Amino acid sequence: MKLYLGVAKDIVVKRTIDRRDQKRVLGNLYDYDVVIKYEIENFKDQPVILDLAESMRALRSEIGVNNQRDVEWELVADSTLTDKLDEKKSTADQAVFHVSLPLRGKDDKAVKQTHTIHLRIKNEW
Amino acid sequence: MKLNGILTLTLALLATMPTAAKNVDLSTIPPRDTVQLTIYNSEDLTLVRETRTVTFKKGVNPLQFSWANTLIDPSSVDLRFKTHAGELELLDTTFPHDKPQMLYWAVRSEMDGDAELEVTYFTSGISWSADYVCISDPAEELMSFDGFVRITNNSGEDYADAQVRMVVGTINLVEKVRELAQRGLVSRDEAKDYERSRRKAGAFKADAKNELLSKLRADFAMAENAARQPKKIVKEGLSEYFIFSVEGTETMKNGWSKRMRLFQGHNVPFRIQYRYRPQEYGEQLVRMFLLRNDTVSRLGSTPLPDGVVRLYRDNGRDGLSFSIEQQIKYVPIGQEIELNLGRDPEVIHEWVSIRSWRNAFWFRRHGASVYYAPGKGHRIKINDAVVGWDEHQAWVERIRNYRDKPIDLQIRRSFDGHVVFRSNLEPSLNDYRSPQLTAQVEAGEKKELRYELVFHQGHNQKQTNVTLESVN
Incomplete structure (x- = not known):
């Protein structure tokens, strides 16, 4: 059972796409290497576990590739969140990661964590 | 005989019938001796067979038959002599122009005395429906399965002490009886004789209908004995149809309904299956109760007509909880009955x-x-x-x-x-x-x-x- 309590304003996540590389495979067939960077701060006075869910269709559209086909994707090993992938909750269209965030420090400063996800979106045309 | 509509059979005592029907001297209103209703739900059609005893005199006897405020198909009315058939002859049938819901039969008699007539016709407005009440045991392994029929009479006519039969199956009818009844019969020029008027009316397609009437009459003669068995609902197969005959007789007043038990099934075994079939049940996994209309399942004495199933569950604490109400289609003997209980939150x-x-x-x-x-x-x-x-x-x-x-x-x-x-x-x-x-x-x-x-x-x-x- 899940209870939705509202938007957690004390958890701040800054998400940027740091890299978008297009590589031709054959003919008009391309692979795309995409690196997403997350800068995460927990301003709560208790530790939390943050679930990050990345929609592959939305991401493909975000990098300017639009079609109705399913997204063929894989997580490249140099991602910092590789071992945080929840394979049970992830689907063909959604990658789910769990990130542990420590509580705010004694000086009231939140610890900023930086993580990257390196995804390869394959066989697009 | 109390009538809501005016469905009467009268004998005019004049030896010769005047051309203007309003001059006929009516003196006898013979009551129905018996009446039998055979209800075809699929076509809003009921075959009525009634017998009456009429006293004839030698010579030509005019008989009046009227059906004001009823839904009788005038083109289907038919007269036969059950007794003294050799001494009675139907000469012609006349539809008076000034009395649109009436006809006269001119009957020549070679005897003085009583004779039994049979009048048959189609009417609409009488219908029947089936419904079923099922109660599952707390363990959801056995259920009671009881069937009922409800007969509703909106034909405009009371039928007292009627034998009632309900037909399951689809017949081929060229035109709707209700339309024929409401169309009126024939124009003034067409009123000279019945056969001629039928031909001129054209659209009545009476020949085909009479053929059907004859076939039904022959079929029902075969089934007649079964309908007079001791009180219970008798089921029998007949041609492409299945007939349920209500025990004894029932009085079917206009505007009334009557509900009767069709059968009882005790300790009927069933199984439960969860099905995902989006084209049939939508995008959900549904819980089904599956049972079979056969003797192994303590059913199978009759096909089950289309009807509503209401399913309850015995909660084991001397109470019932209502599960579903579902329309089922005709279930032949041996076929599976599928009851959809919907999504199961568990x-x-x-x-x-x-x-x-x-x-x-x-x-x-x-x-x-x-x-x-x-x-x-x-x-x-x-x-x-x-x-x-x-x-x-x-x-x-x-x-x-x-x-x-x-x-x-x-x-x-x-x-x-x-x-x-x-x-x-x-x-x-x-x-x-x-x-x-x-x-x-x-x-x-x-x-x-x-x-x-x-x-x-x-x-x-x-x-x-x-x-x-x-x-x-």
């Missing part, structure tokens, strides 16, 4: 795509209808475009059973295109595009049924069907 079903990938690409060279596949060693150029590929999808059906009993599960999905269904689940094909999985999920178990779909796309598509492939 059984969770999810369908998740867990991976998607593509391979087996084909390319077409720009400006030429030549195809190249890297998998066949062909060299692909920069301007070659993808025209064929295989789309792979890995899926999982996740079922969580929170009940305290194992459940039987059946999942049926349909796919368009040229599709391969790969699994080790021993699926079957329900039709050319619908694989079907079955499984048992134990109490408290979380089960995953995994399979792969391969969609041959573009140049790779050679068929439009689903093929099953087993993987180890």
Whole structure:
């Protein structure tokens, strides 16, 4: 059972796409290497576990590739969140990661964590 | 005989009938001796057979038959002599122009005395419906299954002490009786004799209807004895129909309904199956109660007519809880009855795509209808475009059973295109595009049924069907 309590304003996540590389495979067939960077701060006075869910269709559209086909994707090993992938909750269209965030420090400063996800979106045309 | 409509049969005592019907001297209103109603639900049609005793005098006797404010089909009214048939002759039938819902029969009699007549006709406005009450035991293994029929008379006429029969099945009727009854009969010029008026009316197609009437009369003569058995509802097959005869007689007043028991089924075994069939039940896993209309299931004495099933569950604490109300279609003897209880909140079903990938690409060279596949060693150029590929999808059906009993599960999905269904689940094909999985999920178990779909796309598509492939 899940209870939705509202938007957690004390958890701040800054998400940027740091890299978008297009590589031709054959003919008009391309692979795309995409690196997403997350800068995460927990301003709560208790530790939390943050679930990050990345929609592959939305991401493909975000990098300017639009079609109705399913997204063929894989997580490249140099991602910092590789071992945080929840394979049970992830689907063909959604990658789910769990990130542990420590509580705010004694000086009231939140610890900023930086993580990257390196995804390869394959066989697009 | 109390009439709401004016459905009367009268004898005019004048030896000769004047041309103007208003001058007929009516002195006798013979009551019905017997009346039999045979109700065809599929066509809003009821065959009425009534017998009356009429006193005749030698010579020509005019008989008046009227049907004001009723829904009788005038073209179907027929007169026969059950007694003294050799001494009575129907000379003609006249429809007076100033009395549109009336006819006269001119009967020549060679005797003085009583004779029994049979008048048959079709009417609309009498209908019947079936309904069923089922009560499941607390363990949901056995149920009582009781059938009822409800007869409703809105024909405009009371039928006292009528034998009532209900016909299950569809007959072929050219025109609706209600339309014929409301159309009025014939014009002034057409009123000279019955046969002529029928021909001129044209659209009545009375010959076909009389043929049907004759066939029904012959059929019912065969069944007549059964209808007079001691009080119970007798069921019998007849041609393409099935007839339920209500025990004894019933008085069917206009505007009234009457509900009677059709059969009782005790301790009827049933099984439960969970089904996912989106085309039939929508996008949900539904719980089905399945039982069979046969003697093994302590039913099967009769086909079950279309009707409403109301299902209750004995909660084991001297109370009932209402489960569903569902319309069922005609169930022949031996066929399964399927009751859909809807989604079960204690059984969770999810369908998740867990991976998607593509391979087996084909390319077409720009400006030429030549195809190249890297998998066949062909060299692909920069301007070659993808025209064929295989789309792979890995899926999982996740079922969580929170009940305290194992459940039987059946999942049926349909796919368009040229599709391969790969699994080790021993699926079957329900039709050319619908694989079907079955499984048992134990109490408290979380089960995953995994399979792969391969969609041959573009140049790779050679068929439009689903093929099953087993993987180890």
